[in-house]
Amino acid sequence: MAQLSYVSGSVGLITLQNPPVNVLSAATRQGIMESMKKALNDPKVKSVVICGQNGVFCAGADIKEFGPNISGPSIVPLIYDIEVANKPVVAAIEGSALGGGLELALTCHYRIAHSKTRLGLPEVTLGLLPGAGGTQLLPRLIGIPASLELITTGRHITAAEALQLGLVDHVTQSDTVDSAVKFALSVEGEPLDSRRISKRPCPHLPDLDAVFEAVMQKVRQKFYGAIAPIACVQAVRAAATLPFSEGMKREQQLMSTLFTSGQARALQYSFFAQRAVGRWSMPSGASWNTSKARPVHRAAVLGLGTMGRGITVALAQAGVSVVAVEIQEKQLNEAREHVYATLERGAQQSGVSPSCANITYSHDIQAVADVDLVIEAVLEDLSLKEKVFQQLSAICKPGTLLCSNTSSLDLNCLASQTKNPELVVGMHFFAPAHVMKLLEVVYGSKSSPEAVATAMQLGKKMGKISVAVGNCRGFVGNRMLKPYIEQSYFLLEEGATPELVDKALEEFGFPMGVFRMSDLSGLDVGWRVRKEDGLAEPVGTSGQITRLRGGRRYSPLGDILCEHGRFGQKTGLGWYQYGRPGGRVAKSDPWVFNLLEEYRARLGLTARPIDQQEVLERCLYSLINEGLCILEEGFASSPEDIDVIYVFGYGWPKHRGGPMFYASMVGLATVLERLDHYYRSNPDVPSLKPCKLLRQLVASGSPPVHKWKEITKKIQNRL
Numbered sequence: 050m051a052q053l054s055y056v057s058g059s060v061g062l063i064t065l066q067n068p069p070v071n072v073l074s075a076a077t078r079q080g081i082m083e084s085m086k087k088a089l090n091d092p093k094v095k096s097v098v099i100c101g102q103n104g105v106f107c108a109g110a111d112i113k114e115f116g117p118n119i120s121g122p123s124i125v126p127l128i129y130d131i132e133v134a135n136k137p138v139v140a141a142i143e144g145s146a147l148g149g150g151l152e153l154a155l156t157c158h159y160r161i162a163h164s165k166t167r168l169g170l171p172e173v174t175l176g177l178l179p180g181a182g183g184t185q186l187l188p189r190l191i192g193i194p195a196s197l198e199l200i201t202t203g204r205h206i207t208a209a210e211a212l213q214l215g216l217v218d219h220v221t222q223s224d225t226v227d228s229a230v231k232f233a234l235s236v237e238g239e240p241l242d243s244r245r246i247s248k249r250p251c252p253h254l255p256d257l258d259a260v261f262e263a264v265m266q267k268v269r270q271k272f273y274g275a276i277a278p279i280a281c282v283q284a285v286r287a288a289a290t291l292p293f294s295e296g297m298k299r300e301q302q303l304m305s306t307l308f309t310s311g312q313a314r315a316l317q318y319s320f321f322a323q324r325a326v327g328r329w330s331m332p333s334g335a336s337w338n339t340s341k342a343r344p345v346h347r348a349a350v351l352g353l354g355t356m357g358r359g360i361t362v363a364l365a366q367a368g369v370s371v372v373a374v375e376i377q378e379k380q381l382n383e384a385r386e387h388v389y390a391t392l393e394r395g396a397q398q399s400g401v402s403p404s405c406a407n408i409t410y411s412h413d414i415q416a417v418a419d420v421d422l423v424i425e426a427v428l429e430d431l432s433l434k435e436k437v438f439q440q441l442s443a444i445c446k447p448g449t450l451l452c453s454n455t456s457s458l459d460l461n462c463l464a465s466q467t468k469n470p471e472l473v474v475g476m477h478f479f480a481p482a483h484v485m486k487l488l489e490v491v492y493g494s495k496s497s498p499e500a501v502a503t504a505m506q507l508g509k510k511m512g513k514i515s516v517a518v519g520n521c522r523g524f525v526g527n528r529m530l531k532p533y534i535e536q537s538y539f540l541l542e543e544g545a546t547p548e549l550v551d552k553a554l555e556e557f558g559f560p561m562g563v564f565r566m567s568d569l570s571g572l573d574v575g576w577r578v579r580k581e582d583g584l585a586e587p588v589g590t591s592g593q594i595t596r597l598r599g600g601r602r603y604s605p606l607g608d609i610l611c612e613h614g615r616f617g618q619k620t621g622l623g624w625y626q627y628g629r630p631g632g633r634v635a636k637s638d639p640w641v642f643n644l645l646e647e648y649r650a651r652l653g654l655t656a657r658p659i660d661q662q663e664v665l666e667r668c669l670y671s672l673i674n675e676g677l678c679i680l681e682e683g684f685a686s687s688p689e690d691i692d693v694i695y696v697f698g699y700g701w702p703k704h705r706g707g708p709m710f711y712a713s714m715v716g717l718a719t720v721l722e723r724l725d726h727y728y729r730s731n732p733d734v735p736s737l738k739p740c741k742l743l744r745q746l747v748a749s750g751s752p753p754v755h756k757w758k759e760i761t762k763k764i765q766n767r768l
């Protein structure tokens with residue numbers, strides 16, 4: 050796992066050999082320790098270079114090993130041994146130097162990096178802090194403000210930025226190991242004391258208290274409820290105020306609290322879940338490793354409203370050449386300007402040149418004739434989309450993949466309008482499409498595995514986390530949102546206020562509660578769908594309100610708001626008031642309180658006190674229950690799929706893993722008991738009825754999430 054060889058006569062070259070990314074597993078740590086000892090004891094060796102096999106330095110500790118019993122040598126003493134070495138040790142950094150990998154490099158006396166390397170301390174994203182001296186060494190090397198920023202965000206930086214910060218000594222464009230060996234030869238015999246970072250004082254910061262206070266406030270706001278960023282700030286403060294050895298003790302104390310926390314488990318689960326969703330499968334048995342994606346060199350986006358513009362930007366930024374089509378001339382011109390400005394802004398932020406040259410605009414649908422893939426993003430209207438798919442099927446060259454950005458319509462209906470339904474898949478982006486990481490790739494009953502593989506690969510190229518899901522109403526994300534929103538309306542009927550419900554959900558960790566979120570996305574969208582479904586009927590100011598519709602309880606509260614022209618932020622009024630159309634700051638609205646009182650009086654409902662616990666249980670457990678139904682019915686292939694969708698598309702707090710992981714942390718038996726309880730008192734609300742899979746999981750002893758698949762499969766085989 051780490052190999053010592055001898056080069057250029059006097060250099061001991063230690064190569065980490067743990068593919069694919071040379072993580073510091075027990076065997077690797079052992080290997081480094083033994084190789085180091087051998088090199089230092091060998092009189093022929095005058096300097097040491099540490100590098101990683103296959104162009105990757107080291108991606109840090111092996112996250113899979115984290116748990117109560119870590120075997121093998123501990124990282125911290127190993128790293129100390131390197132720093133105190135009496136021969137110069139040079140890190141030859143290429144690929145990635147992350148977490149424990151960067152800490153390993155920090156204890157070397159010199160750091161040479163290839164220009165394409167990414168460096169960082171991403172432990173905070175795993176619910177941890179850089180616990181192998183990173184919080185004490187980095188501030189001594191690059192100063193407190195820069196260290197705080199890197200450690201609390203976990204951001205990966207380029208070699209150029211690392212050089213500018215003083216994190217590396219030299220950046221090379223040629224062979225990194227060769228450069229490091231040459232460098233090691235040049236410093237043999239030189240004194241090392243000034244190269245030992247632990248011996249340096251932390252650079253003085255005059256307004257220390259103010260800096261730490263400001264950063265603490267920022268992380269509390271930005272990462273609401275997350276404990277790791279706070280511990281990171283506390284650890285860096287120790288570097289600024291304590292001698293190195295004391296600071297190390299503080300780092301270890303903070304690390305051990307984080308290490309066993311539920312948040313760390315959730316975030317580490319999420320790390321692997323993000324990678325697991327790439328290994329998709331379909332109920333037919335087709336999967337990522339049996340299906341080949343087609344290359345997409347040229348894509349078209351049809352319909353340049355908000356979604357189409359975002360998709361155009363994301364494709365261009367991914368280096369795909371785009372034909373952007375909008376039939377209305379005015380909208381086309383506006384879109385062109387908007388896309389240009391967004392690309393310019395993005396380029397300024399990232400420092401790379403904008404990709405505007407990749408885009409051609411047209412108001413003629415014939416312009417899509419020779420593209421490899423089309424993403425349709427016209428209005429969410431079934432008959433319009435059906436017509437568009439008929440046209441696309443006639444115009445496009447044979448084999449062109451036809452994708453729809455629909456968020457709610459039946460993909461099979463669209464596919465049935467084409468000559469080749471196997472070439473039709475859903476690509477459900479989330480607004481703003483060039484920013485949001487999630488992409489639901491929806492397969493219909495006839496979608497070919499090749500079409501799914503192509504959409505998944507294109508999503509990856511666009512920097513998205515793509516999840517393959519089946520074609521049920523609302524797909525996975527929006528389907529689960531329905532019972533969650535429904536419960537929030539019922540809670541209002543029973544005595545809650547939008548403020549109370551939102552507060553409970555925001556304290557849980559959502560960036561916005563359900564009512565603020567609905568105001569942002571527009572209340573009229575759901576209203577239109579409910580009207581199409583025959584659910585929303587005019588309520589008026591007098592007369593009977595029917596609460597039972599389609600055999601289940603229905604709350605018309607959202608419809609009433611829409612009847613009053615309250616569509617949310619865009620009209621300045623919704624569940625809250627915003628001062629003006631397009632206003633962003635939500636303020637309580639007495640009109641809503643009056644409405645709720647009058648509504649309850651009309652229905653003979655008595656308001657009762659509702660606490661935050663009930664809000665969370667009813668909103669979250671009904672959403673979780675729907676997710677379990679989706680798994681049971683096979684529309685998602687694993688709980689990880691659902692969790693990734695919720696974390697990256699719906700603001701589920703990252704440090705809670707996702708709804709399925711959260712349910713397992715709360716205890717499936719508890720979720721089942723509470724759903725049973727609420728369903729007993731609300732038998733006309735089917736979404737509270739615990740699904741078969743939940744009962745089965747509890748009956749099987751509530752196995753951890755990664756074992757649910759076995760039980761899901763059994764239920765599906767029986768269906």
Ligand SMILES: CCCCCCCC/C=C\C=C\CC(=O)SCCNC(=O)CCNC(=O)[C@H](O)C(C)(C)COP(=O)(O)OP(=O)(O)OC[C@H]1O[C@@H](n2cnc3c(N)ncnc32)[C@H](O)[C@@H]1OP(=O)(O)O
Binds near residue numbers: 109
């Ligand atoms: C009681 C208290 C005691 C506490 C004592 C603890 C002592 C603590 C001392 C030190 C602690 C150090 C903490 C850390 O170092 S935590 C790890 C920090 N590192 C990271 O977060 C890096 C994570 N990896 C990545 O960002 C990427 O994988 C990257 C390296 C950029 C490569 O990206 P890419 O090329 O896209 O490849 P993949 O992401 O698909 O990864 C390839 C496979 O490798 C697996 N992988 C990657 N990193 C790790 C890791 N650190 N541990 C385990 N496995 C890792 C990844 O899952 C992929 O596997 P698979 O193909 O099976 O999906």
